[in-house]
Amino acid sequence: MQRPLAGLTPRNLVTELTAGVTLLAIAIPLNIGYAQIAGLPPTAGLYALIVPTVIYALLVSSRQLVVSPDAAAAALVASSIGGLAAAGSAGYATLALAQAIISGILFLLMAVFKLGFLASFLSKPILVGFVGGLALDILVSQIAKMLGVKIDSGGEFLDKVSGLVLGLNTFNAWSLAVAAVSVAVLLLGRRFLPKIPWALVVLIVSTIVVVWADLADEGVDVLGEVPAGPPTFTWPVLDWTMWLALVPSAITLTLVTTAEGLLVSRSYAEKNGYPFHANRDLFAFGLGNIAAGAQGSFAMGSSTSRTAAMDQAGSRTQLPSLVLAVGTLLLLLFGTALLADIPSPAIGAVVGVAILPLLGIREFGQLWRQDRFEFAVAATCFLVTLFVGAIPGILVAFVLALINLAKRAANPAIDVLEADDDAKQSLLEGAPTGATTAPGLVVVRMAAPLFFANGAVFTEAVKRAVTGADQPVRHVVIDMEAVSDIDVTGAEAFESLEQWLHDHDVTLSFSRVRPPTRARLEELGLLSGQAFFATNRAAVAALADRGGVSKD
Template identity: 80%
Template structure:
């Protein structure tokens, strides 16, 4: 059992504490912005940094992954709950709590039943498209906030764009100046002095400007009063039909967080050489989300940017998350008055710059160069998420993943090894396609399981090899079984039909390099009868070699 705060020693204590202070400077302003994206009060973002963060840090196996709401999760919360209740209402906030609890239960189930592999169906193109669609939807709302233009942040993407364009005439000059200056500082600072918490610097400077110049009287929107005090234990009370209505969005949140969270966790564990325990990490997400729903926050996932920042700061433990929780609690107890005058354009700039990488511009360009079909998969997921909605987007994502999987599985590599006409040549056991065998013998190698998607492709390849062979007619077919790890019922039926065709054609069937599980499966399916099984392809070739045609000699005998 891994102890809490694994990796913490006296030697690295100072580094970890300093990294925690840096994490406070990064996380607090971002979480205020993410709460606004989700349509929730600032406290919902701050509460997520206390109990859920501590619960996650104590349970998780990863020593570095930072748990927190992120921009994509916040957008998904807003888009899914926005259709059920008005943003800012009591019902809306209650649904956000219930959604987090459902996510927590699902994470726990994934952990207990070891079902984390389901997230593998969210391939890179699908994640790029899905998150990119959410990010662009967020960006429109943040641009409106930066310009001081009022739009319905809970509306559809097209409605937001129309509202933004039609409201450009109401742009507030001070809001535009604040946001432009904030973006410049954030971009230049990130480029030249990455170690400085520029988001915090921007919020402090713009808040001072608002207070000194009284810019709230000039039409600049500010965050407003933030209730003081620690989070309190609560529980969402809803009709059971409402709980059911939240399940699809909770599934989407869980799958996306699982895919991203485990990927980040595995990459850092390999890089820093400590154990990776996927099911333990999933349970930590479960505990954190239940805690979030029970104390006034919303769905929690992994933060790639904050994890990277902590790694750059030299942190190798979960102590910075503990420092973050303590610092946020102190802010809520004694410093909420400092938050009231934070200008909304500055918050919009901080969030907007943070989500620029989520748009996936470079990733889409890379997909275009490498694989056009996968680019189309990502683009379709992007457009559906953007114009139809997040839940349809995740459904389309899984559908495209299955189509992509079936497309690749239906066209497996099939090596056909034929006679070259030179009796002296033989087949090596690891020979590539094009290597030759003895006269009259064909070796077929299927580099995949035999199942419904590729059964007919395999049988067609065998028939073509038998009928198109030049020189001596084919009298033996050897199926190299090394890469065939499984056979389903449909694949078995196709193979049974192939055996019958070979028998009618006068061609004997043999197997080579068969794995024991595959042999048992063939027996179970009734496909292995009198056929001989050879240890190697070389042994099969030697055993099946015949003398020259017309000599009357028969095939050499061999031991199965």
């Protein structure tokens, strides 16, 4: 088993500690903003950086993935709990804690039963559309915060937009000025001096300006008092019906975090040459989320942006996460007074700029150029998430993904092979009349499992090959090298094809059958009297020399 802080050596200790300070500067302002997005107090975002972060860092197999509440998780928390309790109430916070605990339990179950593969159904188009919809919803709230316009941040997207538009006549000029300068500094700073923690710089400088110029008296909102002290153990006490009501949103959180977290974790492990264990990472996510729910925070996920920042800073261990935990604890013990005067427009600017890449504009363009159906999947997920809700969005996306999978599986590559085994002519793209492997022989290869979605397509393709040949076909050989499985419906298609071929005086044989597939064919009763050939050339030679089917 990999030891905690694997990869840490005396040579890279200074680099890792420096990266930890950078992570602290990035995480503090963002987590305060994400807590506000979720409808929770700032401490909910800060508490997440202490105990849950330590547990995750000591258990995870990834040496670089940074765990934290992120924008998508915060928006999902707000959208799913907002209909059950009023944002900011004690009941709302209790629901957020319970949701994190349920998500943690689901992570543990996935780790125990090795169910990480389920997240593979969240393809790139689904994630692009889902996260993009959440990001645009968040952006409207942050724009309102930057303008000093009051809207219901827990409402539906259209309600937020209408509230923002109707409230434009109440905007605060000083708030707009603070936000505009903050956005300019963040964008230009990230472009020209990316290693500087500009989010922290913006919050410090804007706070000094607000205090010095008494801008709070001019209508600029500030964060307000943040309770001092470390997180304390708690446990949400809810009726069992409320626990059940939280399960769908917790499942969505778990699946999205699993898909994104494992993908990012695997990519950095491959890039930097260290081991990756998906189930161990799921276990770490599980305990981290349970810890978050048990000490006043909300659902944890993977932070792609912070992980990338740590990689650029040269970090290759989880030590920066431990530095982050210690630094956040010290801030809560001795420095909460420094947070009270942080201007809300600056927080809105920091969060707004951070989520801009999540809108997926570049990814949508790429999908449009590469595959229009997958673009439609992403766009549908985006629109449903935005206008109906996050959970319906992910459900619709799953259905579309399955339709896409069935659509591709129903049209596999089916070819008539020529005698050299390499040249082929497709039977699904209008193969020329007369396509045969050798006089009187057709060797057909299908590059997919044979199952209910493509059984009829396969049999019709073989029939076209037989009836469309220039010379009478007496022998059909099915190249089974790429057929890895057959279901009952596929077996019925084989039986139907065999009967049709028999009625037309054509023999049916199989070639290059994998051992597991052969066992499956025998189990389904499809091998009575059939011959097997080691290669297609052997099949052609045997049939040409003997004029019939080899019994080897």
